[in-house]
Amino acid sequence: MNSNSFEKKGGFLSALFSSELILLFFIFCFSIFLFVTTFYFDEVPPILVRGIQPATFPKILLGLIFSLNLLLVYFYFSRPKKDYEKQSRIFYKTVGIFIIFPLIALKVDLILALMLSSIAITYFWGEKNLLLNLFLSIVFPILVFLLFEGVLGLRFPPGILTNLYYN
Numbered sequence: 001m002n003s004n005s006f007e008k009k010g011g012f013l014s015a016l017f018s019s020e021l022i023l024l025f026f027i028f029c030f031s032i033f034l035f036v037t038t039f040y041f042d043e044v045p046p047i048l049v050r051g052i053q054p055a056t057f058p059k060i061l062l063g064l065i066f067s068l069n070l071l072l073v074y075f076y077f078s079r080p081k082k083d084y085e086k087q088s089r090i091f092y093k094t095v096g097i098f099i100i101f102p103l104i105a106l107k108v109d110l111i112l113a114l115m116l117s118s119i120a121i122t123y124f125w126g127e128k129n130l131l132l133n134l135f136l137s138i139v140f141p142i143l144v145f146l147l148f149e150g151v152l153g154l155r156f157p158p159g160i161l162t163n164l165y166y167n
Helices: 012-016 019-040 056-078 088-107 110-124 130-151 160-166
Strands: none
Touching: 019 056, 088 110, 110 130, 110 160
16 A cells, blocks of 8 residues: 555544445445345246346446446545645536536436536536547447447437437
């Protein structure tokens, strides 16, 4: 472990019971609980399966959340602590985007909401290269759409851009 990793917090015990680590532990427990509940999903008969079984996607998603959480725990103990005062405005802007996202997705279009939120998040997090920002905000939602539509066989809800594709 990095020797200055716990300097500002006051040692290993205070780092072990910090609010960040407690939150990560809660995410672990919640992910494990939800993963166990996926074992009780009903199986669809093979003749009715349109892509994947109902429990497959939640298991994949929870596995990804669990893996990313492990990565956050590793970074928590291996890197020196940052000053979070500067980052608070970025945090609140990101939370605002996550609050506005479902409103746009439900009322206008899910793909458009993905595009707008990804361009706003990359800009707020410091990416000032407009060309790269536009590329990420257009390519990422299209790849998500193609993954769900083409690979998993799931239809997106109707909206401005999805209606153009489906009609």
